[in-house]
Amino acid sequence: MGTIDIAPGDFISDMALDLKLVIGFVVVTLAFIYVPVINETIVRSALGLVMLLFVPGYSLIAALFPGKKDVDGIERAALSFGLSIAVVPLIGLGLNFTPWGIRLDPIVVCLTIFTIACCLVANKRRHELKAEERFSIDFSKAYDELKEEVFADKAPLDKALTIILIISIILSICMVAYVIMVPKQGEKFTEFYILGPDGKADRYPTRYVLGDQKPVIVGVVNHEYRNVTYDLVVSLSDSVTVTRLYSERLTLGDNQTWEKKIDVKPDRTGTNMKMEFLLYIDGNMTAPYRECHLWVNVTAPLT
Template sequence: MTRTIRWLLDVLAVLVLTVGAALAVHGAVPGVRVAATALLVLFLPGYAVSVALFPRAHDPDADPSVGRSMVERLGASTALSLGLVAFVALAVNFTPYGITRTSILGGVVALTLAFALAGFVRRAMLDPDERYAPTFPVSALMFTNDHSWGADSHTTTYNLAVGLSLVLVVGSAGFAAWHGPSTAQYTEFSVVKGDQTVAEAAVLDDGEPLEVRLENHEGESQEYTAVVVAQRVSEGSDGAVQVRGQRVLATETLSAGDGETASETFQVSPPSGDDIEVAVLLYRGAPPSTPSRETAYRVLTLEVA
């Protein structure tokens, strides 16, 4: 295979494997998911970084051991990958998305593709003879070359990149250990019946006021909206409740600081019928134009007596 084609192969492989691995992570085959995750955590991001940082073949003043250069890239890819993944995890922690599989996967895939494309552009701008073209001869695995790694101008840059990656990995571990697992953030939501609070299976008697109470454990002050709806329901073939129609009875806003409680009393008159339920839908902030159980942050359901 000519050098004209070889300089494209690893870039194309990184692009294809990254997209394929990102799709496979959400697949149904456990073994494939593990392999795809390993590629995205341990290899592809780091190799893409090396493609972007080092578009040239070896320094012409150094011993032209192209095979050894490939080994350098493969060896550094793991450390660079771990560093890039650690950087993404730290970065998304300070975004509204937080540290989730989707946010980290999206960040890693985006940066991997960006570095690979940057490497492609940088190689394309070089003279054909200067472009790095991957090859992996068997002799590259034999450490018999007397040439010292320190003599190669690439080695210092690699050492710096790998060192920075290790610092990011250690720093991420220290950050996680220092802050520890974040305390679960939630809001308690219940119906007040006399001197008791009921979170489920409550009954609304005819003419009885509907009092709801919430307790904010979100870590900061929150604005809530409670929407009371009368719903006509039926039981689906799978036993799940299906809403066939609804009418909004009342809407109120509530505010509570972290650790504080708030309550609201509604005077509602739902229609009667065995298939009627009253649902209280709690939203953080404003509700959508069509409130539903699926979009609500918390849901309370009451049978109508």
């Protein structure tokens, strides 16, 4: 077997078109995720699904099988879907054990690094082969190659498997398109929560001296699939009296989050008094839509 000379600069400049398109697709997807205005369009969802369900698997297949005869085109496409479905959850599982967790930014970064790294490995391995042995896609002849793949002189079982693969790929694409075009509306609800002054679900202020003013963080997240006007009321009640300590009106769009640190100041002394955080919706003040509460003790100041 003869040696293969690779001229300086060929490694990147001679990168196959399919690998360049994969890297270009990743860059375009990042733009539609993070650039304002365009990241609110349906294109973001479409590119994101392709990024999750096809691109990582294709780049991995390219790295594993650099040769033209290793795996044919239809099998590459089918394996790209299958490996993507396997790789993405594994990346998510790994992120779950890191300080970053399973969030958008860490997932995007990891998928980007994984995809580009696989493309570079695939490019290197292809350059280690003779030019005529490297896998590449001639897009101008793609239809003819697909037709030849399906209708070539093969055993009936091989033809059947090839047709099944093609149908599976087409059905997958159609299902993805359906999910994008007809998104299912989930359950309508509103998140309502209170946190301590450190932004955590502990160290709530429950002991006051009359005249003290202590902060509590209140959060509202709208998942009602519409703009909603809320009324937030903080009240203090015992067995006899109910007084309002704080109130505010806010309007949130769908999926919008509101979080604010408010200072609460009890107006009287007492033990085991109920400090209620009440959230009303659409101006209906007859019954709270969501509620949280703390049991507080308020003592008189020392003289």
